[in-house]
Amino acid sequence: MKKEELQQLARQVRKDVLWEIFSAQSGHPGGSLSAADLGTVLFFDEMDITKENAQGQKRDRLVFSKGHAAPLLYALLCEKGLLEKDDLTTFRRINTRLQGHPNMNYIDGVDMSTGSLGQGISAAVGMALANRLDGNTHRIYALLGDGECQEGEVWEALMSAAHYQFDNLCVIIDHNGLQIDGKVDDVMKVDSLYDKAIAFGCHALQINGHDMDAIKTAFAQARQIQGKPTVIIADTIKGKGVSFMENEAGWHGKAPNATQFEQAIKDLGGDAQW
């Protein structure tokens, strides 16, 4: 898909994200917005998921290891036709399929139930193993946060993926530099993620996570790598696209009020379509 089309889609995805969180008056905008371009390229350019093949494993799969970015996953599924626009307003409400963190049994296209950080990447390793055993050549993607990399399980998972040479696995780290308590560098430094990924036996790339072409190129390169998993460290801006949310740790898990929501939609082009 062309860069401009992807950018247009990503703007709509960001609006959907804000609509969900504004409707629920609860949720995580910062990390959903930072990974929106990555998610858009995954769903509309890289992965072969469609409405028709959403059930089952005969397609590429994506584990949202940073499960708190559920609004982003739901927005992507909505733009892909796997959720209705009306579903988005049920986010985080009682009896909803759109749980605060994703539940794989409620929605086709949600490949793993996640939310507890560090766990999704292990499940992605298990999926990569299953695909190898089955001779299934579809790829497995895992989206992580950089704060999430403070969890020891992330490194256990990378160690095992490299040990078993899962080149069908691509790990994307949304490197926005912020977590709930502040800057990742201040709370608990995880960098250099690039050097660590290399040291753990993975192929590593560091890219601008808002540059559609760079993201596409990174995925294309990852497909060519043999004998090891690829880790893409995507430098991003938390809250990307919304002026007052950008680079503010305070918007990790806070909903905008009506005025803020209006401003946010304006920042994104002001042509919200619900």
Add this chain to the structure above:
Amino acid sequence: MVKKATREAYGEALAQLVKQNPDIVVLDADLAGSTKTSEAKKVCPQRHFDMGIAESNMMGVAAGLAASGKIPFASSFAMFAAGRAYEQIRNAIGYPHLNVKICATHAGLSVGEDGATHQCNEDLALMRTIPGMCVLQPCDAQQTTQMIKAIARMDGPCYVRLSRMAVDAVYDENMPFTIGKGNVLQKGEKIAIVASGIMVQEALQAAKQLPFVPTIVDMHTIKPIDKALLCSLAKDHQLIVTAEEHSIIGGLGSAVAEVLAQQPHACALRMVGVFDVYGESGTPQDVLHKYGIDAKTIVNTILTQPFQ
């Protein structure tokens, strides 16, 4: 009769199953020789994966395998499977109700010499709290074989509690085994001993030392517990004594208490188990004796009751 540990029977049963069912994938965490998944590795090395000393990741990988239609068997010691990886089991396996079989060995005090850090007396309590988790504990080799076959057939997450120590056989090859149905080993009067795991043998020993014939039940399924059987025992007996190689907090005794407290027939309950303490090093026999996990304690518990 030759004694055999339930972990040995697990290894043999798994080796058979892994050959028959191509969906089965075996995971271990650097303990294959001890958990006996090494038996499965011998016959099917291409579907046995050592995940290293990283139990949390192993459980997550098992979840990913199950989410892909595989039937993963994940093994480690009970302490590190149920204990260290509790949250992975709860959130990555239990919550999505994935078809993962957690077969944990070296449970309880009978680990012996390794001491308190390795003697897990809390795993039943931990696993029992996870919604939808089936929790099982065999008492001998024959039952283990049946149980492992049964869990491979059923869909959903299971936790099987296995032991290091060799034990006497309770059953022959014709034993009945149904998940969720306790086995009445002998029918008696006044008192019913409800035991699980290695305490089934101890309950049978204890019965020989009592001045009357007690009912003895092997409660191999801790969850879902056999409520119907427990209610009928409560109706026909004055006292139920539970016997387990596990903390009395949260294990078989607690599971029985939860049922008895909510049924109409008055029946007293006493528990034999580990009384909220850590174990210590020693031979399995010495440790079990010191902490009262034996026939003698069952007998004393019964004979000192005012219900005689």
